[in-house]
Amino acid sequence: MAIRVVTDQAPIQAPTVTGRRGALGSVARGLTRNRKALAGLGVFGLFVVVAILAPVIAPYDPHALQFDQMLQPSRAHLLGTTGTGQDIFSQLLFGTRESLLIALGAGLGATLVSVIIGVSAAYMGGVPDHFLNLFTDFFLVLPTLPLMIIIGTYLNNRGLVVLIGVIVITGWSYGARQLRAQALSLRNREFLEAARVRGERSLYIIVFEILPNMTSLIVAIFFGAALYAVLAAAGLQFIGLGDPNSLSWGTMLYWAQANGALLAGSPVWVLAPGLCIAALGGAFALINYAFDEIGNPALRPVRRRK
Amino acid sequence: MSYLVRRLEFFFITLWATLTMNFILPRIMPGNPAEAMLVRYHGRVSPQTIKAIEVAFGLNSNESIFQQYLEYLRNTVTGNFGTSVTFFPVPVGDVIKQGLPWTLGLVGMATIIAFALGTLLGMLSAWRRGGIFDAILPPVFIVISAFPYFWLGLLFLLAFALTLGWFPLGFAYDLTDSINLSWSFAGQVLWHGFLPALTIVITSVGGWILTMRNTMITTLAEDYVKMARAKGLSPVRIMLMYAGRNAILPNLTGFAMSLGFVISGAILVEIVFNYPGLGFTLLQAVHSEDYALMQTLFLMITLAVLLAVLAADVLTAILDPRTREQG
Amino acid sequence: MIATATRPLLEVKDLCVDYLTDRGAVRAVDHVSLEVRKGEFLGIVGESGCGKSTLLFAIARLLTPPAEIASGDIWFEGNDLVSMTESELRHFRWKQYSVVMQSAMNALNPVMSIGEQLRDAFDAHQHLTGRQVEKRSEELMRIVGIDPVHLRSYPHQLSGGMRQRAMIAMALAFTPELVIMDEPTSALDVVAQRSLMLKIKQLQREFGFATIFVTHDMSLVSHFSDRLAVMYAGQVVEVGETRQVFADPKHPYTVGLMRSFPSITGALQPLSGIPGSPPDLARPPAGCRFHPRCPHVMPRCKVEEPDFYAREADLVRCFLFDA
Amino acid sequence: GGSTGNNTGTQKSVGGVLTIDNESGALWQCDFNPYNGSVNGQSFGILYEPLVYDNLLNDQKTNWLASGYKWSADSKTLTFTIRSGVKWSDGQDFSADDVVFSFNLLKQFPAADLQSDWSVLSSVTKQGSDQVVMTFQQAAVPNFYQIAGQTAIVPQHIWSAFKDPASQPVKQPVGTGPFTMSACTGQNIAYKRNPSYWQKGLPYIDTVNYPAFLDNDPANAFLAAGQAQWGGQFIPNIDTYYVGKDPHNNHYWFPPIDNINVWLNTTVAPLDNKAVRQAMAYGIDRGAVSQKGEFGYEPAGNQTGVLSPTFDSWIDKGQADKYGYKLDVTKAQGLLQSAGFSKGTDGIYKDASGKRLSFSIINIAGYTDWVASVQVIQDNLKQVGIEIKPVNLEATSYFDKLFTGNFQLAYGSVNTSPGPSPYYELRNSLHSATTASIGQTAAGDYGRYKNPTLDGLFDQFGQTTDQAKQHNLIKQVEAIILEDVPIIPVTEGVAWYQYSTKDFAGWPTKDNPFAAPAPWNLPDWEVTLLHVYKKS
Amino acid sequence: MLELPVRPQGAELIRTVGLTRHFRLGGFLSRRFLHAVDDIDLSIHEDEIVALVGESGSGKSTIARLIAMVYKPTAGEIYHRGRPLATVRSRREVLEYRGHVPMVFQDPYGSLSPVYRVSHGIMRALKLHRADLSRRGREEEAQRLLEAVGLVPAVDFLGKYPYQLSGGQRQRIGFAQALACRPELILADEPVSMLDVSVRIGVLNLMASLRRRERISFLYITHDIASARYVADRLVVMYAGQVAESGPVEDVLAHPKHPYTQLLLSAVPDPRAPVSLPATGEVQEPPRVIDPGEGCRFRARCPYAIDECSRVTPRLRLLRPAHDAACHVATSDLVAPAPTERTDKDASLR
Numbered sequence A: 001m002a003i004r005v006v007t008d009q010a011p012i013q014a015p016t017v018t019g020r021r022g023a024l025g026s027v028a029r030g031l032t033r034n035r036k037a038l039a040g041l042g043v044f045g046l047f048v049v050v051a052i053l054a055p056v057i058a059p060y061d062p063h064a065l066q067f068d069q070m071l072q073p074s075r076a077h078l079l080g081t082t083g084t085g086q087d088i089f090s091q092l093l094f095g096t097r098e099s100l101l102i103a104l105g106a107g108l109g110a111t112l113v114s115v116i117i118g119v120s121a122a123y124m125g126g127v128p129d130h131f132l133n134l135f136t137d138f139f140l141v142l143p144t145l146p147l148m149i150i151i152g153t154y155l156n157n158r159g160l161v162v163l164i165g166v167i168v169i170t171g172w173s174y175g176a177r178q179l180r181a182q183a184l185s186l187r188n189r190e191f192l193e194a195a196r197v198r199g200e201r202s203l204y205i206i207v208f209e210i211l212p213n214m215t216s217l218i219v220a221i222f223f224g225a226a227l228y229a230v231l232a233a234a235g236l237q238f239i240g241l242g243d244p245n246s247l248s249w250g251t252m253l254y255w256a257q258a259n260g261a262l263l264a265g266s267p268v269w270v271l272a273p274g275l276c277i278a279a280l281g282g283a284f285a286l287i288n289y290a291f292d293e294i295g296n297p298a299l300r301p302v303r304r305r306k
Numbered sequence B: 001m002s003y004l005v006r007r008l009e010f011f012f013i014t015l016w017a018t019l020t021m022n023f024i025l026p027r028i029m030p031g032n033p034a035e036a037m038l039v040r041y042h043g044r045v046s047p048q049t050i051k052a053i054e055v056a057f058g059l060n061s062n063e064s065i066f067q068q069y070l071e072y073l074r075n076t077v078t079g080n081f082g083t084s085v086t087f088f089p090v091p092v093g094d095v096i097k098q099g100l101p102w103t104l105g106l107v108g109m110a111t112i113i114a115f116a117l118g119t120l121l122g123m124l125s126a127w128r129r130g131g132i133f134d135a136i137l138p139p140v141f142i143v144i145s146a147f148p149y150f151w152l153g154l155l156f157l158l159a160f161a162l163t164l165g166w167f168p169l170g171f172a173y174d175l176t177d178s179i180n181l182s183w184s185f186a187g188q189v190l191w192h193g194f195l196p197a198l199t200i201v202i203t204s205v206g207g208w209i210l211t212m213r214n215t216m217i218t219t220l221a222e223d224y225v226k227m228a229r230a231k232g233l234s235p236v237r238i239m240l241m242y243a244g245r246n247a248i249l250p251n252l253t254g255f256a257m258s259l260g261f262v263i264s265g266a267i268l269v270e271i272v273f274n275y276p277g278l279g280f281t282l283l284q285a286v287h288s289e290d291y292a293l294m295q296t297l298f299l300m301i302t303l304a305v306l307l308a309v310l311a312a313d314v315l316t317a318i319l320d321p322r323t324r325e326q327g
Numbered sequence C: 001m002i003a004t005a006t007r008p009l010l011e012v013k014d015l016c017v018d019y020l021t022d023r024g025a026v027r028a029v030d031h032v033s034l035e036v037r038k039g040e041f042l043g044i045v046g047e048s049g050c051g052k053s054t055l056l057f058a059i060a061r062l063l064t065p066p067a068e069i070a071s072g073d074i075w076f077e078g079n080d081l082v083s084m085t086e087s088e089l090r091h092f093r094w095k096q097y098s099v100v101m102q103s104a105m106n107a108l109n110p111v112m113s114i115g116e117q118l119r120d121a122f123d124a125h126q127h128l129t130g131r132q133v134e135k136r137s138e139e140l141m142r143i144v145g146i147d148p149v150h151l152r153s154y155p156h157q158l159s160g161g162m163r164q165r166a167m168i169a170m171a172l173a174f175t176p177e178l179v180i181m182d183e184p185t186s187a188l189d190v191v192a193q194r195s196l197m198l199k200i201k202q203l204q205r206e207f208g209f210a211t212i213f214v215t216h217d218m219s220l221v222s223h224f225s226d227r228l229a230v231m232y233a234g235q236v237v238e239v240g241e242t243r244q245v246f247a248d249p250k251h252p253y254t255v256g257l258m259r260s261f262p263s264i265t266g267a268l269q270p271l272s273g274i275p276g277s278p279p280d281l282a283r284p285p286a287g288c289r290f291h292p293r294c295p296h297v298m299p300r301c302k303v304e305e306p307d308f309y310a311r312e313a314d315l316v317r318c319f320l321f322d323a
Numbered sequence D: 001g002g003s004t005g006n007n008t009g010t011q012k013s014v015g016g017v018l019t020i021d022n023e024s025g026a027l028w029q030c031d032f033n034p035y036n037g038s039v040n041g042q043s044f045g046i047l048y049e050p051l052v053y054d055n056l057l058n059d060q061k062t063n064w065l066a067s068g069y070k071w072s073a074d075s076k077t078l079t080f081t082i083r084s085g086v087k088w089s090d091g092q093d094f095s096a097d098d099v100v101f102s103f104n105l106l107k108q109f110p111a112a113d114l115q116s117d118w119s120v121l122s123s124v125t126k127q128g129s130d131q132v133v134m135t136f137q138q139a140a141v142p143n144f145y146q147i148a149g150q151t152a153i154v155p156q157h158i159w160s161a162f163k164d165p166a167s168q169p170v171k172q173p174v175g176t177g178p179f180t181m182s183a184c185t186g187q188n189i190a191y192k193r194n195p196s197y198w199q200k201g202l203p204y205i206d207t208v209n210y211p212a213f214l215d216n217d218p219a220n221a222f223l224a225a226g227q228a229q230w231g232g233q234f235i236p237n238i239d240t241y242y243v244g245k246d247p248h249n250n251h252y253w254f255p256p257i258d259n260i261n262v263w264l265n266t267t268v269a270p271l272d273n274k275a276v277r278q279a280m281a282y283g284i285d286r287g288a289v290s291q292k293g294e295f296g297y298e299p300a301g302n303q304t305g306v307l308s309p310t311f312d313s314w315i316d317k318g319q320a321d322k323y324g325y326k327l328d329v330t331k332a333q334g335l336l337q338s339a340g341f342s343k344g345t346d347g348i349y350k351d352a353s354g355k356r357l358s359f360s361i362i363n364i365a366g367y368t369d370w371v372a373s374v375q376v377i378q379d380n381l382k383q384v385g386i387e388i389k390p391v392n393l394e395a396t397s398y399f400d401k402l403f404t405g406n407f408q409l410a411y412g413s414v415n416t417s418p419g420p421s422p423y424y425e426l427r428n429s430l431h432s433a434t435t436a437s438i439g440q441t442a443a444g445d446y447g448r449y450k451n452p453t454l455d456g457l458f459d460q461f462g463q464t465t466d467q468a469k470q471h472n473l474i475k476q477v478e479a480i481i482l483e484d485v486p487i488i489p490v491t492e493g494v495a496w497y498q499y500s501t502k503d504f505a506g507w508p509t510k511d512n513p514f515a516a517p518a519p520w521n522l523p524d525w526e527v528t529l530l531h532v533y534k535k536s
Numbered sequence E: 001m002l003e004l005p006v007r008p009q010g011a012e013l014i015r016t017v018g019l020t021r022h023f024r025l026g027g028f029l030s031r032r033f034l035h036a037v038d039d040i041d042l043s044i045h046e047d048e049i050v051a052l053v054g055e056s057g058s059g060k061s062t063i064a065r066l067i068a069m070v071y072k073p074t075a076g077e078i079y080h081r082g083r084p085l086a087t088v089r090s091r092r093e094v095l096e097y098r099g100h101v102p103m104v105f106q107d108p109y110g111s112l113s114p115v116y117r118v119s120h121g122i123m124r125a126l127k128l129h130r131a132d133l134s135r136r137g138r139e140e141e142a143q144r145l146l147e148a149v150g151l152v153p154a155v156d157f158l159g160k161y162p163y164q165l166s167g168g169q170r171q172r173i174g175f176a177q178a179l180a181c182r183p184e185l186i187l188a189d190e191p192v193s194m195l196d197v198s199v200r201i202g203v204l205n206l207m208a209s210l211r212r213r214e215r216i217s218f219l220y221i222t223h224d225i226a227s228a229r230y231v232a233d234r235l236v237v238m239y240a241g242q243v244a245e246s247g248p249v250e251d252v253l254a255h256p257k258h259p260y261t262q263l264l265l266s267a268v269p270d271p272r273a274p275v276s277l278p279a280t281g282e283v284q285e286p287p288r289v290i291d292p293g294e295g296c297r298f299r300a301r302c303p304y305a306i307d308e309c310s311r312v313t314p315r316l317r318l319l320r321p322a323h324d325a326a327c328h329v330a331t332s333d334l335v336a337p338a339p340t341e342r343t344d345k346d347a348s349l350r
């Protein structure tokens, strides 16, 4: 599990300098200007390409049980074969699809929930805020993996949707807290008051005035949630709470572990999906890290005169 | 004191919500523990016996759900957590007593070490802004923190225990020893706990480095730090008392809250390292639908986190005079 | 230059400070030369962002990255502050010169009591017993007009004016030669501001330290400063006797400023202000920095940078006075 | 004394520390109650013993706490002569009273009656000083295994004080076994040699350590690293992983003990159609399932339902060959076609109404080998033209569905103890007395198969002690299974067993199967521990 | 100077009666209230600039927000052209009112959303309040408005982002937004306090000219008395949530009746005034008015406080023509002969 550090600190401010293309444009520009973000985006992009092209580049059907079992890596099987004689390399390529889907799906879901709860808490203020905030904090202190295990078992369905749902349920609170803090700091910004005095409706203000100003934080939260989703899904699948027939890195690890791959002389079977998870997670972490710098110019690397 | 009053409110409401959720969740789960017991018995128990056990458990009770809830609350408050189905007939309290010290010890120590180390490194990294240390350390650890705990644990196990044989393959202390208070036993505990702790520390230290670094950088830009420099104070004093002390404050509560995440991760670490803690017990309780055990474990873990949060709040109140008075 | 018999306490020569940013260096202080004599109250005025604080922090050697001194000298009592290392400076600081910042809320450590923060200053420079420190602290608090019980208070427990006074008390701990003040009153309302200014003035008379006082409030310095430096876009454009500058502003910018604020006395007259807005320091205009807004602009202003020209007792950076 | 097969004349020294390596999935609770199903694995056999040791693999019976037994002619009364000279580990004498007490305790507390002895017993009484007479409600010859071989005898002088023997934690066990519990922590139980054990000179081993492993992997690593000598769990790739580490000393042997079947719910159309069932039986490559799903460690099953090689003597080879159930796509498709099914464009057969031959198969998600096996079956049947959709469930809901008949196909084994002859498993899997209507919990026969002829054969088996007659009955049973295909045995579950001969000798082997060899074979592990000795 | 020219007054636009607003302190269970605005009677007429001055936290912005219908009053009523605002309920009526009474904010950096072009606010205001205009019409109107506030060429400015503008330009955009609503009254909450001295006067001049050309009234909130004098007709001095004094600007400056007004005026540094440094004694901080009792809120700082001040809250009294103050001690000039010349300010006190 990732450790996500929660602080009560006022979050990064909305960007003060905004590019010509408005909110998203400035986020994009910030990302492409940051070396760490670029590295992260590069890895992420690579996985996206692999996921899309999996059927084209994969040498074999990842499900086919047609080969000998536990083959060592060779020209024919770049990463060897599994305990049931499937090609690990092909599995790895196809597994990218579901792993990415979980990361992005759960990331989006969690972000959505945190936006709704965080922003409405801040916007409503008063009693609703108090309770929504309590609710958020409650979810924040709940130990997630146990909760996930319990919910996962309760739903008694190992489908992708359930997995994503469980991750969303346990993963939204962190972002909600950050968003609330930033929305609170925005709440008293005069342009919002200006909009209110102008006669805008609350929904318009939230959607068109507050949210665009939090784009950078929302994107950051999305990547944070995606990172969390990657690790959480891997953890759940590893302990066998995923669908063992599905094809993702976490499930591959589960099978590798069930077959004692590490100790039975096929470490590649464990290493490859683990490295992919680590790489994707690392990419998200880097992007997230870069967002700190994008959102808070004070954190940018200092320059020295040569 | 309204700050602490508010935190106490949070403490109790969360506790109550956890208790209630504990009550509800298992009850809406499918299956029943007697069936679950079959799994435990490797299916080698006749159905008649299962029936008998069901009756012995009082599973077919026909109290109303509300009565059950009150009963449950009363039992929990009085420390009567019931009997574990998984470890029938051991009382839940005993099951937990057995694993708790190990989980607390391992996770607690590792987390504190990670926090202390991360905070220190983050502080130094921000202080030496732009140095080599600062350029390498945070990004590297950030990437490492994205590694799956259990996977790293597996690799360590393969490398340091199985291949090199430097560390044991599992357990909390030497297999045949029994718990005692001696230096050699303490040595065993450290030796056995080293790899799992290392896994936790390595994957969690990055988060602390980054948080601390970022708050520290923000703090370093504060006027009072500039002022401290203007006063000609020694750099160490500025770093610790002016920048560091202020930068650490907002992280304390976050640290405590994140304990929940760490405990979660510990479940996987315990499985990988065959460490006799609560994490694995919980997974098992869930698999065998052991209501009582599951509820209590979840409660214990949440309570541990909540207590840590409360402790952090008190500490914050002590360290930060502002919180003592206002909201 | 105003020749004085004694050497000035502080001499700033051709000081330049840059902020190193993504888009290149921003010169926030551009060839500034100044001097402060013993016991003198020097006011520095200018609009926000013209580099006042940067100049002050450069003088106090408190700049942090991305700011850095690009060139120039700062002589303080015959020592070159620019070339000193941090550890050499440490012994110089606070004893010789001290700093009072704009907002005491931010400049006081929120988690330490006023007394502790005072003690820190003492501990860094003198070996005093606890008792001595306490006595001296109480004395300082009384000097600035705060009840010594507040030594045990934390910054947030004090009102804005009291915090500023506590800061000043701290700044006077070693009765330094120079107290540098960056808008110490701008966070206060007029009444409190007035009361604090009077206190500062009184203390200055009493202890004889020199003061550099930065503000953007023209009216404020008019009553308190002996000499005045007017800054525009990183440069000092006019220096002179305060009285003189107000009575007879020379630089077109100063003239414009004088026409920018209404008064509560006298006849109501239409004011025009200065058209246009201050330049972005990252892209300062060529030639005289004021030329785009200047009513007296000459062709030469657009290409050449003016130097200082003496007129009466003042120095003015404008070609109008290039004799 | 009981012969424990110490056929070598060499002097075996007493001593040595033997470590068992067996995933327990939990920390030890240090409860040594043989009547508690979740902990009896740590006490039954080694601490508490049965009346007669009945070898699961070959039905070899060895008198144990009973020195003899005798069935009445109508097979309704069984009389045991209780061994004298046996002492409880606290020094008290063991007697027939303890036996009578133990059985009547189980009658009184059904939750403790793990073997359901009292579902067939009607009374247990003492006769004379050393005889115990058991009467049965009906002829119950096969129940001998449970009653004499699987029921632990506990000391009356201690257990009479227990309020609820099923849940009574027993921290300081007192038994008649060869070992006594000397220390127990959550992670290890240490058993010490019982010097006053009734089989003089036994056991050889001084100390047995039984560590608690939460999961397979650490247990396997521990075993492979040579830190334990006796293993009992699945090790993937065992030849490199375990044997390869020390080819000279590390060995394994996996004797089959039960069948892993595809259960067919015969109440669901078209699974009620014999042709479909037969087609499926011809459509599964049992060898491939065994290879891919189980690494070849669990051998392929056969359609007679009789375990091979364990119960080879019971198999009617002639009949089995006549049917020749093995992967035969043409034959399977022929069967379907002649039963009126036709192949659809998607390659799946459909009936006249156009309903596709598509079934879901429930399975336990946590059993990775089963999940893999089903993948192979799915692959096989797809070639035939039958679609199988795996549904991997949490164990509890799997059992719930399995027991209540709420499934189409299910993968798994019958949930009752195997026994020392094919009778036990086959009866439990197919006798209609063990089934229930859909929605009700069935004790066995989850497929709801009903065949009065078959029931009759099983009933006759229960009434005879004549071996030849028993064999004959089972052969008739086989014929029905071959023809009717009420279940499809796919692979054979085995007793996982690894052992190291580096320091210890005397292990059970394929050639000398004196006991079911896994540490979790109760009470066989006691017998193994009595044979094994430290090499000097 | 009793015969100061009092501008002929137009119709009354806004009148507040006993306007009060309290804020709950602490959590939602707290029983402590901050009295931000207490019992204010204030009126603004057509074609009038009313300046509201007072130190920070005295409740100036709260009054503006109450009038702008951002806050609901705790007690009291606001009348718009005689109609109580409490009866303005429907969305259409509220919108109409908002169109008549827009607001311009203090912070030129904060009052424009950084993610939108400056045209955004103006176009939205036009869309909401000028339903008659087509898209094209709105664009033309936006250009006209920018020209009206002196931003030419207007087309260029409309396409810019706030960060591309200087503070003064941004503040003009704020005024253009307010004008888009076709206002009767603009609530200007410290519209120049964050601007540089040299640009500030330009914005003040803009306000003056808007009043002159478009006949728009202003509620001009500031703590800079000099700038209030520069643009306003009437001056309202607030202290701790209450009106201390109100009257024609020049009259209040010349004859401050309330001791707080006097203190304030004496503290304003004025480079054009003769330099004198009277040592005013220690000055306390203005109070945060939490659950105040009866009595004058200035009494603790007041050199003239009498017994009555701590018992009875002073009400506004007419002390000079159109000029009232809330002080028990101040004397009326209405009956007594007016002092001939502006002299010692203490003269008006006993």
Ligand SMILES: Nc1ncnc2c1ncn2[C@@H]1O[C@H](COP(=O)(O)OP(=O)(O)OP(=O)(O)O)[C@@H](O)[C@H]1O
Pocket (backbone or CB within 6 Å): C019, C020, C021, C026, C028, C046, C047, C048, C049, C050, C051, C052, C053, C054, C055, C066, C067, C216, C281
């Ligand atoms: N970190 C920075 N990076 C780049 N430019 C900076 C930085 N800090 C300040 N500047 C620029 O330096 C110039 C001078 O800033 P400084 O704070 O000295 O102005 P000031 O006169 O003190 O303003 P104020 O009256 O608002 O305090 C400003 O134009 C500002 O834009």
Ligand SMILES: Nc1ncnc2c1ncn2[C@@H]1O[C@H](COP(=O)(O)OP(=O)(O)OP(=O)(O)O)[C@@H](O)[C@H]1O
Pocket (backbone or CB within 6 Å): E023, E024, E034, E035, E036, E054, E055, E056, E057, E058, E059, E060, E061, E062, E063, E223, E288
């Ligand atoms: N929404 C609010 N919730 C709680 N308190 C408020 C709120 N708005 C204003 N206040 C409080 O009401 C008092 C009056 O505030 P207001 O903003 O009206 O003062 P002001 O005169 O405009 O001050 P400034 O000159 O600083 O703008 C202050 O103490 C302020 O803290």
Ligand SMILES: [Mg+2]
Pocket (backbone or CB within 6 Å): C052, C053, C054, C182
């Ligand atoms: Mg400044």
Ligand SMILES: [Mg+2]
Pocket (backbone or CB within 6 Å): E060, E061, E062, E189, E190
């Ligand atoms: Mg205000």
